[in-house]
Structures are given as C-alpha cells and as structure tokens.
Amino acid sequence: MAGGLAALLDDIAVFAKLAAASVDDVGAAAGRASVKAAGVVIDDTAVTPRYVHGFTADRELPVVWRIARGSLRNKLLFILPAALLLSQFVPWLLTPILMVGGTYLAFEGAEKLWEAVSGGHGKAEQELPAAAQGPETEQKMVTSAIRTDFILSAEIMVIALNEVADEPFLSRTLILVVVALAITALVYGVVALIVKMDDIGLRLAQTRNGAVASAGRGLVTAMPKVLSVLSTVGIVAMLWVGGHILLVGVDELGWHAPYELVHHLEEAVHGVAGVGGFLSWLVGTAASALVGVLVGAVVVLVVHQVHRLRHRTAH
Template sequence: MPSGLVALLDDVAVIARTAAASVDDIAMAAGRAGSKTAGVVIDDAAVTPSYVTGLSPARELPIIWAITKGSLFNKLIILLPIAMLLDYFAPWLVIYLLMIGGAFLCYEGAEKILEKLGGAKHGQTVEDEIEDPVAFEKQRIAGAVRTDFILSAEIMAIVLNELTQNAVIADSLWQKGAALAIVAVVVTVAVYGTVAIIVKLDDIGLALTKRESEAAQKFGAGLVAFVPKLLTALSVIGTAAMLWVGGGIIVHGTHEIGFNFLYDIAHGAEYAVAGATGALSGIAGWFTYAAISAVVGVILGAIIAFVLHKVIGYEGAH
C-alpha cells in the first residue's frame, strides 16, 4: 500500500478518534449540566397540564404539540444563539437575565395565589364562559409558550453556567453550543412527552373501563377517578415550584452581585436545620432552603403584581 495512503488513513483515524472523544465530552457535559436544571424542569412539567385542563379532550394533544414546537423554537432558534453570543461577548450579563426570569416566575406564582385568595383574575380562564374556543385555545398556547420561554431561558442559562465551569469544554464555543442543543431537545421531549401522557391518562382509563376484563375495568375506573386529583396536585406543585425556583434564583443572584442578606439567611437556616436533623439532614436542609426561597418568591411576586395591576394598570392575560 502506498505510504501516502497509509498516512492519510492514519490522519483519518486520528480525526475520527478526536471526534468520538469530543462527542463523549459533549454528551457527558450535557448530562452533568442538564441535571442542574431539575427544579426548573419539574416546574415546567407541573405547570403545563394546566394549559389544557378543562378543554376538549380531542384538542389536548394538538395543543401540547403546538406548545412543544414553541418550546423547541424558544430554545434552539432564539435562546441558543443568544446564549452563545452572551457567552462570547458578555458572560457577566447572564446572572442579571437569570434574575429577570426568576422575578417573572415569582410574579406568576404569586398571582396564582392571589387569585385563589379572591383577588381579581387577569385574562380569561376555563371557569369563564368561552365565547370563541379558537381564540381561547390560541391564548392558552401563547401563554404556555410565553411561560416556557422564561423557563427555557432559565434552563439554558443554568446549563451555560455549568458548561463554563467544565474544564473539558469550557474554552470550546462549538462544544458548549452542541451540549446546550442536546439539553434543549432532551428536556423538551421529556417534559412534553410526560405532559402528553398525564393529560391522556383519563382517556386511557375510560378505554380500559370498556374492556371485557373485570380487572381492566376496575383499573380504568380508578385511573379516571385519580386523574382529576393528579391535575389538582400538579397545579399546586407547579405554583410552589414557580415560587421556589424563582425565589431561589433571586436569592442566589443577589449573592452573586454582592448583596448577601437573603443568601445568608437562606443558607444559615439550611445549615442549622441540616445540623439538627441527623439522617434527614440533606432533605430537611434542602426543604428549608426551598421554603425560604418560596417565601422570597411570594413577597417579590406580590410586589410585582401590585405594581403591574394597581399602579400601572396592566391587565394582560397569562
């Protein structure tokens, strides 16, 4: 075999091994960074079913698919290029964008609580008489995609921050971009795939009640009875997660920019509770920090809601 061809094959082999190593590095970095977004992902998965609750069962999956496409557009077309530009030109700006997103989550969560406590509702809800179902559906999708944009921005910013601290790919812009894209797609498919299953559980249960098997009928009936309770629980979890995630972002963000008051209180309480609870220290400490973050979220969100609705007069729909 000519020596030139051997050298060429050697070069190709080296390139192939380098590419394979890069893929492994990207996958590992994406996995580690993606795990840091668990709180926001739970929030996203818990909040989304509320956007189809009370609507026609035939429209549930098309609505979720529309939200899924909007979420992918948010992450891959809008947020990914912005994240790359910020990482290259102004990495210091990421923390401020995170805090803006966190403040929005606090506002959304606090307003839901205020509405439950008898405050004025802003925008049409499924409890109201729906005069134009098509327009109402578009409103719900737009609201879901808007909320998803904030949650997606939080996810992308958290992942970018983690990737920047990864010694393997910290200096490679294209590897960070690839890892961000992987997390964006995996999170979106996981969240909205789960949501699609959740909202169709009652239909699955109804289908099982029509089977000949008595066991299938009983299981189906139980599933039908369980779904409304699950959706109610998810609504509560979603609101709590908005406040916990949003407040936590504010607590951490203010610490990053040099204001340590909230951070010291939250972590001081976390360590005190963890130190006093023995085997439950990890869970108890985390719950304490999350609870304090949620309180911060409620207070900040209520202030924002008051300013928007009472001072400015904003009455926009979610």
C-alpha cells in the first residue's frame, strides 16, 4: 500500500514537472510571438486614443474599458477560433483574408485623410466634443474603434500564429490565448494612462508644490496637444499597417515585384553609417504608407461614387 502511494506520488510529481515545463514553454513561445507582433501593437496603441479624444474625464476610462472588452472579444471569440481552424484546414485563406482587412484599414485611413484635407462630411460632428453629441456618438465611436481593432488584432494574432505554427494544436491555442490577454492588457493599459495623464497632471498641480506641481501643470498643458498628435499618428498607422499587409500579401500570393522593390530601397540606405537602420525602417514605413494611401484612395473614390449613384437613384 505504501509502495503504491509512493509510486502515485512519484507519478504526480512527474506530471507536475511536465506541466510546469509546458507552462514555461507556452510563456516563452507567447513572448516570442508577442515580440514579432510588436510593430502592430504600437500601431494599435497609437490608433485607439483618437477614438477617446473629446470625451469628458468621467467617460474616458469607461470608453477605454468598453473598447478593451470589445478587443478581447474580437481576439478570443472570433479571431482565435477562425485563425486556428483556417491554419489547420485551409491555411492558404489566411493571406487573402488579411489583405481584405488591410484594404479596409487603408480605406479608413484614406477617408480620414480626405476629410481632414477637404473638410468632408465628418467636419460638423468633429467641431463638437464627443460628449456633447450624446450617447449615440459614444456608441458610434466605440463601435468604430472595435471594428478597427478587429483588423489590427487579426494581424497581431496571425503574426503570432505564424511564429508558433509548428507547435501542437493545443499548445498553439494556449499560446495565442496568452498573447491575446497580454497584448490587450498592454495596449489598453497604455491607452488608459495616456488619456488620463492630464487628470494626473491636474492632481499633481493641485496637491504638490515646486517642481512636481510645475510638472503637473506641464502635463495639463501638453496632453491635449499629445492627444491631437496621437490622433494624426493613428491615421498614419492605419495607412502604414494596411499598406504593409497588402505588400506582404501580394508577395506571398506570388507577385514579388512591389515587395522586392521596397526591400531594395531599404537595403540601399541600410549601409549609411550610424543611421542606416533607422533610414531602412523609415523607407519601409513610407513605402507601406504610400501603398496604403493609393489603395485607400481608390477604395474611397469607389465608395463615394457608389453613394452618389445610390443618392441619385433614391431621388
């Protein structure tokens, strides 16, 4: 009896060690996958504050929380199962689906750019703070943010999936769940901090003295400008990420010329002493953004023409 109990305890210890090793492996793989998706994570962080801009202080964190919940729902309930099933049974569909998402991002970025340049149909609404436009505007902004997040989250999850494609199905699933939770917490934790920095500055200015109070007043003064800049960065990020998805996608589908051209341009400046790496990144980013602008502009033109035709038909 004692021997049987000892054997059972040994077996439990072995299983515990295996489970611990598996957890370590999942954590390490999730870390590698998250690093690979870091570029899109930065874009996601830059895009989101633009959807919170204009809300009163008491609604900022609730809006961020609603978008974060929507983002997690996107990743865990829709993107993760779909990505796993597609990778298991029809992996060739992942690239075309991502390219559709990239086209949508390019369209949204180009439309915002067009509205900013031409004073389009969104201008009247943007003159009022979002809070002054009522709950319908808040719902519209949250829905728009979650829709944009869906595309960026899909890109993040597919990049992570590609990094762990050789893992067994269960390990892949666990790794992607960890990536989804960690990246959502990181992105929306940073977004919450960004949008509340002015309130933190105000508290410091009111409750502290000397240099700390001055720093608080500086935060209060600077944050509206920072949020405005982030709003612009968010538009650029949509064009950049959308264009990059399309460049990589057409290369994977067999049309190599555009991607190879960008690669050659990156290599041409990579050897510049001291700043070669930065210049290479800048060239690649500019090329992706240019592709995003061109594709997005075509889609905007088509969509606007369709709207005009429908409007004429209705009248």
